[in-house]
Amino acid sequence: SERAMEMEQLIQRLEAVCVRLEAAGGVVPAAAAAAIAAAPAAPAAPAAAGGSSASVDAFEELIEAKVNKLVSVAAAIGDADLQKTTGFLKTAFDEEAKVIACVASCKKPDMQTLQSLLKPTADQIGACYDFAGDRKNKAFQHTKVMSECMQGLTWVAYTQGSGMSMPMKTVQESWNSAEFFANKLLMTHKGDKNQTDWVNTLKELMKDLAAYVKAHHPTGPSWNPAGSDAKSFAGGAASSSSSGGPPAAPPPPPPGSLTESKPAAKPAGGTAALFSELNKGDGVTAGLKKVTSDMKAKNRTDRSGLVKAPAKKKAAAKGPKVGKTELAGGKWFVEGHVQNKEIVIEETKSNQGVMIYGNEDCIVQIKGKVNTIIVDSCKKVGVIFQDVISTVETVNCKRIQLQPLGKLPCMSIDKTDGCQIYLGPDSLETEIVTAKSSELNVVVPQGDDFKEHPIPEQFVSKFADGAFKTEPAEHGGG
Known part of the structure; x- marks a missing residue:
């Protein structure tokens, strides 16, 4: 006051x-x-639970305006897995609100205390990530979007020299990673108002979170140098969060217990067993069966001289595989990955190229500005990138997806079957050159929605006025 x-x-x-x-x-x-x-004593810093600083109030308003709205939209959709996914975000924001209150009223803690403060939020981020990989999850696409967005909550862990991006950039990068999957959701549920509202509300939330961080914590959490010790806050938070939980599991039994069942003795084998049988003398053949006439090979009717070809072995299913991601000779090489959705290239320069070769069912994120990107002999691969100076090329690929987040002059699609391109506001002027390719579609923003445009793959050539004129083939609807 x-x-x-x-x-x-x-x-x-x-x-x-x-x-x-x-x-x-x-x-x-x-x-x-x-x-x-x-003179009366100066009033103590506001309590952690009821801190009245501007940053605490602004974060609570963010939860009330956007997070609670997202929860309501998920409830309107009615999918249980989607509601569970949105619940991870709600709980994570509630836990981070406690951290924000601690930041406003406490001194900067040591690393161990900070980790204990951040653990509840980190647990929700990890739980959402695990749920995204659950095959029983019917809303796994939504969970993947949410998992990427929740990485933005890690801004509160920023300290100088930690190697992390600045807080606002951390939030922005998390949405850039999520936007690729968000666009796929919008295309899948095109025309569904609730689904569109869920994606757009999440997008607004991430933008507002970035603005909040820029306004209140631009260089990291603004700890209160005149505040109280954060250890007491962390201890209280830990005790309150664990008070209603289930009892701890009993400790495992000590090794070497007398109650352990001993393994059964193994039968004797090897040379000792052989000599034991030979020492029986004439009785060594007592256990053998007598061979009758019908058991002899020449008299058996179930066998013939035909030699059957061995059965062909089925190709083993490919499992996850981490290939090579390295910088060599001024070019990044991404090769041999299978089912790897976490390939990220961060330390890029404008004179470097990126070669993505022989990968399957992967997602590659390229941050920063590069000179060229080449995607060769890949299948079911998504590439998310920012600014490109020269061109992006694909060749000998199947079912790939490309999403530029910045500007690029040209894309060249050659010998590619199935290519989805997501253009943003900064890349609408990109030239797209195609050759020997099929199933090409370009998705462009249209207001709050997206519109898909097919690229022609059939052409009609007519000879007129001494020259051939070629135009895309038009198919009339029946």
């Missing part, structure tokens, strides 16, 4: 007077000493 601030300023002025008097004569007048003693 204003009265508390005035009182704190008065105390500071009296203390400054005392310092000057002590420096001059070493004696503090009785009037000044009495004034200091009579």
Whole structure:
């Protein structure tokens, strides 16, 4: 309050007077000493649970305006897995709100205390990531979008020298990674208002979160240097979060317990068993069966001289495989990955190229500006990239997806069957050159929605006026 601030300023002025008097004569007048003693103590920093700083209030408003709206939209859709997915975000934001309150009212803690503060939020991020990989999850596409977005909540862990991006950039990068999957959702559920509202609300939330971080924590969490110790806050949070949980599991039994069942003795084998049988003498053949006439090979009717060809072995299903991602000779090489959705190239330069070769069922993210990108002999691969100076080429590929987040002059699609291109506002002027390719579609933004445009793959050539004129083939609807 204003009265508390005035009182704190008065105390500071009296203390400054005392310092000057002590420096001059070493004696503090009785009037000044009495004034200091009579002055009430400065109000303590606001409690963590009820902090009233602007950053705490703004974060609570963000939860109320956007997070709760997202929960309502998920409830309107009615899918249980989608509601569970949205619940991860809601809980993570609620836990991060506690961290924001601690930041406003506590001094910067040591690393161990900070980790204990961030653990509840990190647990929700990990749970969402695991749920995205659950094959029983019917809303796995939504969960993948949410998992990428929730990475933006890690901005609160930023410290100088940690190697992390700045807080606002961390939030922006998380949405850039999620937008690829969000666009696929919009195309899949085109015309479904609730589904479109869910994606757009999540997009607005991430933009508002980036604006919040820029306004209140641009260079990292703004800890209160005059605040209390964060350890007490972390301890209280840990005890409150664990008070209603299930009892801890009993410890495992000690190794070597006397109650352990001993393994059964193995039968003797090897040379000892052989000599034991030979020592039986004439009884060694007692267990053999007598061969009758119909058991002899020449008299058996179930066998013939035909030699059957061995059965062909079925090709083993490909499993996840981590290939090569390295920088060599001024070019990045991404080769031999299978079912790897976490390939990220970060430390790029404008004079470097990227070669993506022989990958299957993968997603490659390229951050920063590069010179060229070549995608060769890949299947079911998505490439998300920012600015490209020269061109993006695909050759000998099947079912690939490309999404530029920045500007690029040209795309060349050659010998590619199935290519989906998602253009953004900055890349609408891109030239697309195609040859010997099929099933090409370009998705462009149209207001809050997206529109898909097919690229012609059939042409009609007519000879007229001494030359051939070629135009795309038009198919009339029946």
